[in-house]
Amino acid sequence: MDHLDLRKQFQLNFDITFLNHGSFGACPIPVFEDYQHWQKKLEQEPVQFMVHQGPKVLNKSRETLAKYLDCDPMDMVYVPNPTTAMNIVIKSLPLKEGDEVLMTDQEYGAIDKVWDYYAERAGAKIVRQKIHLPIRSKEETIKQFWSGLSNKTKYVFLSQITSATALIYPAQEICQKAKELGLITIIDGAHVPGHIPLSLNEMQADIYTGTCHKWILSPKGSSFLYASPEMQQIIDPLIISWGYKSPTPSSSLFHDYFDYNGTKDISAYLTSPVALQFLEDYNWEERKQKCRLIQKHYYPIISKQLGGEVLCPLSDEYLGQISSSPIKTNDPVALQALLYHKYKIEIPVTTNGNHHFLRVSYQAYNSAQEIEYLLDCIKNIQQTTSYLS
Ligand SMILES: Cc1ncc(COP(=O)(O)O)c(C=O)c1O
Structure with a gap:
């Protein structure tokens, strides 16, 4: 099956060159049909589904996802997105003045704000350690990160793949050292599952979202929060509902707190088994390898055309299926709008500092021709506007 046939499995508008899987993903038709199947079940038998069938299917879906993530399903709950997961966690932390x-x-900007909000209230300090770009080696990056350590450090927070700079950071090594130092580790893996290898058992983070x-290709609004058994003891429900002091508790207080927060549609959560099966049926591992090769080929070409350099060595250690090329622009918003409206390319212009x-x-539904088209459009913008210097 070539990329065009694969692209037809997705519902993306064919008029648009879609180079932004990273923001919200894209869901293939068989997975989307499974999503609608559960929504229909809910509408046909709202009471039976909400009260009886839904929770059972949710448990099955969680078991399948936990197996894929290599963790105990008891330690995982579904949440709509990582912002929610981080609000749950950060609000629950016993942050104190001076921590x-x-x-x-x-x-990521939204999660930076969650940290600021709760740190300001508690009088705690956020240390945003500068990591020099381009990255030269893993060892150097790790050393730079730990130079922000002090005897007041209590928590370590890290995006395993960053949003604006699209870099893979050595989360496992950082978790390991943090453990030795007795620090709590909170990892934002928004871009990780289905993108690069992940074993939560090996990672040994205290918290992971x-x-x-x-990259698992589920419908929008399907994410997870992992918490180690110790962390589950301090995590409060963000929404107090029937799971608090439940008259019929399950074997997990963590599940009781988060599985039911009032009436909601859990259909997106229920699609994990079909989404993971889709990845298997369509040889996704092989396709991902090819995508990474294309990235490694084009990342330096795009960066050079834009007058900058790549942010990391061209290795799987730092680079997955997203890459960020530095640009000099006087109007990032207008540039992104121009790319979309004139050239019909959906691609983000990101900002860090x-x-x-x-x-x-x-993504596997993309083609090298689409990147070539992007390069032509960049040249055209450089020749005809002042948005790219
Ligand atoms: C690194 C990172 N963390 C967190 C998020 C948050 O995602 P959401 O807005 O769905 O909560 C994103 C979104 O792209 C992200 O890139």
């Missing part, structure tokens, strides 16, 4: 939270200067709707990047996602 420090160590993270990089490349964390990831999405299913990005004072720096802007053109972030290319390359």
Whole structure:
């Protein structure tokens, strides 16, 4: 099956060159049909489904996802997105005045805000350790990260794949050292599941969140929160509902707190088995390898055309299926709008600090011709506008 046939499995508009799988993913038709199947079940028998059938199917779906993530299903709950997961966790932390939270200067904006909100209330300090770009070696990056450590550091927070700079960071090594230092580790793996290898048992993070709707190809609003058994003791429900002091508790308080928060549609959560089966049926591992090769080929070409350099060595250690090329632009918003409206390319212009990047996602439904087209459009924009210097 070539990329065009595969592209037909997705519902993406054929008029658009879609190079932004990273923002919200894309869901193939068989997975979307499974999603609608569960929505129909819910509408046909709302009471039976909400009360009896839904919770059973949810448990089955969780077991399948937990197996894929290599963790105990008892330690995992579904949430709509990583922002929700991080709100649950950060609100529950016993942050105290003077405590420090160590993270990089490349964390995701919305979650940065969650940290700021609760740290300001508690009088805790957020240490956003600068990581120099381009990355030269894993060892150097790890050393830079730990230079932000102090005797007040209590928590370590890290995106395993960053949003704006699209870099893979050595989360496992950082978790290991943090453990030795007695620090709590909280990993934002929004871009990780289905994208790069992940074993939560090996990672040994205290907290981990990831999405299913990005690289596992589930419908939007399907993500998970993993918490170690120790962390489950301190995690409060964000919404108090029937699971609090439940008259019929399950064997997990963590599940009781988060599985039911009032009436909601859990259909997106129920699609994990079909989504994971889709990845298997369509030889996704092989396709991902090819995508990475294309990224490694084009990342330096795109970066050079834009007058900059790649942010990391061209290795699987740092680079997956998304890459961010530095750009110099006087109007990032207008540039992104121009790419979409004039050239029909969906691609984000991302920002980290004072720096802007053109972030290319390359998923199995994409083709090298689409990247060539992007390159032509960049040249055209350089010749005809002042948006790219
Ligand atoms: C690194 C990272 N963390 C967290 C998120 C949050 O996702 P959401 O807005 O769905 O909560 C994203 C979204 O792309 C992300 O890139």
